Amino acid sequence: MAGLRMLVVWCPDWPLVSWGVPLDEPAAVVVANRVVATTPEARRFGVARSQRRREAQGRCPELAILDRELDREARLFEPIAAALDDITPRVEVAGPGLIGFPTRGPSRFFGGDELLAQTTLDRIDPVLPVRAPARVGVADGVFAARLVARSTRSGGGAQRTSRILEPGCSPDFLADLPITVLDSPELTDVFVRLGLTTLGRLAALSSADVVGRFGRDGQLAHRLASGQDDHPPDLREPAPELAVTSMFDPPAETSERTAHMARVLADELHDNLLSRGVVCTRIAIEAETETGEKRLRLWRHQGALSAGAIADRARWQLDAWIQAKAGGGSQSDRPTSGVVRLTLIPDEVVPATGHQLGLWGTRNERSRDVTRVVARLQTLLGPDSVTVPEFQGGLGPGERIRLVPAAAVDLAEERPAASPQWVGEPWPGAVPAPLPSRVHVNPLPVVVLDEALEGVGVDGRGQFSQPPTWVEGSIGGQRSQRRRVCNWAGPWTAEQRWWDPLTGRRRARLQVVLDDGTAHLLTLERGRWSIEATYD
Amino acid sequence: MDQRSSLAPALIAAYAAPTSAAQDRLLAVPELLAGLFPSGGLQRGWSVSVSGIGGWSVALALLGPTLAGDSWAGVVGGESLGLVAANELDVRLERLLMVESPGPKAGEVVAALIEAVDVICLGPEVSIGSRFARRLLARAREQGTVLLHLGQGWSEPYDVKILVEPGGWSGIGKGYGHLQSRSVVVSASGRRSMTQPRRVELLLPAPGGGLAPAPVRASGSRLDLNVSV
Numbered sequence: 001m002a003g004l005r006m007l008v009v010w011c012p013d014w015p016l017v018s019w020g021v022p023l024d025e026p027a028a029v030v031v032a033n034r035v036v037a038t039t040p041e042a043r044r045f046g047v048a049r050s051q052r053r054r055e056a057q058g059r060c061p062e063l064a065i066l067d068r069e070l071d072r073e074a075r076l077f078e079p080i081a082a083a084l085d086d087i088t089p090r091v092e093v094a095g096p097g098l099i100g101f102p103t104r105g106p107s108r109f110f111g112g113d114e115l116l117a118q119t120t121l122d123r124i125d126p127v128l129p130v131r132a133p134a135r136v137g138v139a140d141g142v143f144a145a146r147l148v149a150r151s152t153r154s155g156g157g158a159q160r161t162s163r164i165l166e167p168g169c170s171p172d173f174l175a176d177l178p179i180t181v182l183d184s185p186e187l188t189d190v191f192v193r194l195g196l197t198t199l200g201r202l203a204a205l206s207s208a209d210v211v212g213r214f215g216r217d218g219q220l221a222h223r224l225a226s227g228q229d230d231h232p233p234d235l236r237e238p239a240p241e242l243a244v245t246s247m248f249d250p251p252a253e254t255s256e257r258t259a260h261m262a263r264v265l266a267d268e269l270h271d272n273l274l275s276r277g278v279v280c281t282r283i284a285i286e287a288e289t290e291t292g293e294k295r296l297r298l299w300r301h302q303g304a305l306s307a308g309a310i311a312d313r314a315r316w317q318l319d320a321w322i323q324a325k326a327g328g329g330s331q332s333d334r335p336t337s338g339v340v341r342l343t344l345i346p347d348e349v350v351p352a353t354g355h356q357l358g359l360w361g362t363r364n365e366r367s368r369d370v371t372r373v374v375a376r377l378q379t380l381l382g383p384d385s386v387t388v389p390e391f392q393g394g395l396g397p398g399e400r401i402r403l404v405p406a407a408a409v410d411l412a413e414e415r416p417a418a419s420p421q422w423v424g425e426p427w428p429g430a431v432p433a434p435l436p437s438r439v440h441v442n443p444l445p446v447v448v449l450d451e452a453l454e455g456v457g458v459d460g461r462g463q464f465s466q467p468p469t470w471v472e473g474s475i476g477g478q479r480s481q482r483r484r485v486c487n488w489a490g491p492w493t494a495e496q497r498w499w500d501p502l503t504g505r506r507r508a509r510l511q512v513v514l515d516d517g518t519a520h521l522l523t524l525e526r527g528r529w530s531i532e533a534t535y536d
Numbered sequence: 537m538d539q540r541s542s543l544a545p546a547l548i549a550a551y552a553a554p555t556s557a558a559q560d561r562l563l564a565v566p567e568l569l570a571g572l573f574p575s576g577g578l579q580r581g582w583s584v585s586v587s588g589i590g591g592w593s594v595a596l597a598l599l600g601p602t603l604a605g606d607s608w609a610g611v612v613g614g615e616s617l618g619l620v621a622a623n624e625l626d627v628r629l630e631r632l633l634m635v636e637s638p639g640p641k642a643g644e645v646v647a648a649l650i651e652a653v654d655v656i657c658l659g660p661e662v663s664i665g666s667r668f669a670r671r672l673l674a675r676a677r678e679q680g681t682v683l684l685h686l687g688q689g690w691s692e693p694y695d696v697k698i699l700v701e702p703g704g705w706s707g708i709g710k711g712y713g714h715l716q717s718r719s720v721v722v723s724a725s726g727r728r729s730m731t732q733p734r735r736v737e738l739l740l741p742a743p744g745g746g747l748a749p750a751p752v753r754a755s756g757s758r759l760d761l762n763v764s765v
Binding site: 370377381385388397435438440467 | 589590591592593596606607608615616617618619620621622623624628629630632633634635636637638639641644645649651652653702704705708709710711713714715716717718741745
């Protein structure tokens with residue numbers, strides 16, 4: 001059975017558009033050292049998604065690197081979803097940059113698919129950022145519609161185009177597309193090795209064979225590839241009493257309170273659903289203010305929505321609403337009073353498969369406890385107060401790890417960025433392992449002296465002027481003292497960003513063992529020595 | 537779905553949940569440090585202080601095996617903790633939650649973390665009023681969370697006090713080589729089951745990373761690694 005006919009609006013490169021970067025400049029958004037979005041100009045240089053940061057910078061040295069801010073992307077995208085609300089109430093947001101809605105009613109109302117697509121573009125035109133591209137695709141099934149939207153050629157100046165696929169043409173359109181559009185790397189890996197390189201080849205196999213070999217995931221992939229109804233076959237209507245509501249008293253005017261409550265509510269809903277053995281794939285989030293203004297938004301997700309994902313979407317929706325700029329658009333954007341009610345209504349649920357629940361739920365419980373604690377600590381100290389470590393490239397012991405706000409990652413999932421393989425080999429010029437266990441946030445200034453009590457420096461060829469014999473300063477937090485150097489090694493010289501006079505750094509590092517038994521890593525920069533780290 | 541089938545998963549989970557055995561009250565530690573504790577590991581709910589030169593490395597090493605499973609650890613105020621060094625000592629960074637600057641709310645931060653993590657590592661600058669500290673220790677004992685304090689820490693008596701004395705570094709000379717390995721003597725004493733002090737010698741870090749047993753000379757005496765190699 002062909003899928004429901006859907007219209008999909010896709011705003012390409014939305015992460016960069018939401019940053020406000022002009023698309024004719026090379027820029028990329030990098031998450032955990034990998035590129036996730038690029039501007040067209042960057043693509044001209046050969047920068048592509050999932051490249052490492054260094055490779056991307058190698059291809060395009062002027063590349064501007066930006067962090068991903070999912071909150072901002074979602075918040076700036078909400079007005080676009082809101083602009084389509086009067087075409088149909090069933091607008092679904094699949095993520096920042098991607099909206100879909102079923103065309104049956106609206107198409108009849110506006111007199112055909114072409115006119116509907118044009119009306120959609122007209123409606124979002126005023127709310128899109130200037131010169132931001134947008135593509136519309138119409139086809140049977142949301143999977144095909146998304147791919148149709150991506151396939152529209154961007155006309156030279158007019159960046160807003162649409163493409164309509166005739167009813168029943170989805171299977172032919174999909175047949176020639178590469179298997180990687182399925183976007184599930186483990187499955188597509190196996191498919192490619194079996195010779196199924198296009199969707200058409202997968203669709204040509206018998207459904208029973210695919211299910212037998214790959215199970216439920218394979219069945220889903222096969223249905224998508226054949227252009228069939230892409231709802232998971234075991235979709236259910238959830239019971240209405242599964243909706244959860246919470247009231248705010250006094251009304252919430254700020255994002256922090258709503259964020260905390262959204263988290264708590266999402267946990268509650270997720271627990272309710274799990275105790276019935278299902279998880280949510282589409283959720284309706286409704287908020288109401290004291291003066292009766294309501295905002296309802298449908299959110300759909302490719303897989304299942306975890307508690308964290310639900311909480312994020314509730315937060316995005318509320319943030320976007322509370323912080324909307326006044327004026328612009330027929331709808332009143334900004335609420336006139338505080339939010340009093342937040343309701344989460346699961347719209348579509350599927351049975352929870354094995355990998356959702358840990359064995360008897362212990363693993364998930366643990367990470368749920370942790371996420372709850374993180375939310376609590378964030379209300380206590382602020383959003384960036386709780387961090388988690390991630391590896392990044394760097395030379396000094398303090399530069400090889402960076403701390404990322406815990407709210408920006410999904411603590412329940414595996415995080416490859418937290419393991420050293422993420423970065424590959426250490427950079428040349430780095431001090432060899434073992435690394436010091438104590439890296440001073442503010443390096444302790446010291447003076448390094450030779451036997452004759454003269455200062456020790458490093459010359460242009462990377463050699464010490466004299467062997468270091470004394471280290472004098474507040475070592476170990478006590479008042480200034482002078483200690484003899486028993487053993488020493490170095491220098492390890494490092495020049496960073498030598499091409500940039502402003503941010504370039506030249507440093508030399510020295511390991512010393514002092515006569516009080518301590519060992520330190522000293523750094524010389526611009527003629528001054530400091531203790532960068534201690535081997536405690 | 538009828539009533540029975542909706543209750544079934546919850547019932548099954550309750551039946552199958554593992555019962556708490558004596559072993560569950562212990563947190564695993566590296567084999568070479570197990571000799572410090574009479575039961576071979578850290579007892580859940582203990583408060584531990586680690587001081588001395590080399591103490592931070594010992595604390596990180598103790599953390600490693602706990603995080604190998606499902607457990608999480610919170611680090612409060614440990615801004616200068618060397619995380620790459622932690623990773624070299626087999627600490628899974630994936631399981632660390634860092635709260636670098638708790639400020640005056642350190643007590644509440646620790647109280648919140650006790651509910652979710654198995655070990656809380658406290659930096660030397662973290663200070664908590666003694667009444668609050670006593671309540672936190674009691675709560676940690678109830679919840680089975682180990683409080684690991686870098687440095688001498690609070691005025692409250694600790695269940696275990698670990699003292700580290702460094703031996704010498706090997707691999708580094710006068711102007712050549714690099715710091716490779718250090719011998720340390722770790723001793724532990726404390727209250728209740730820990731009143732008898734215990735002592736182990738080992739290499740931490742060992743050449744090639746991690747921990748290794750201290751080399752013993754043919755005569756049986758400890759190798760003096762203070763000599764430049």
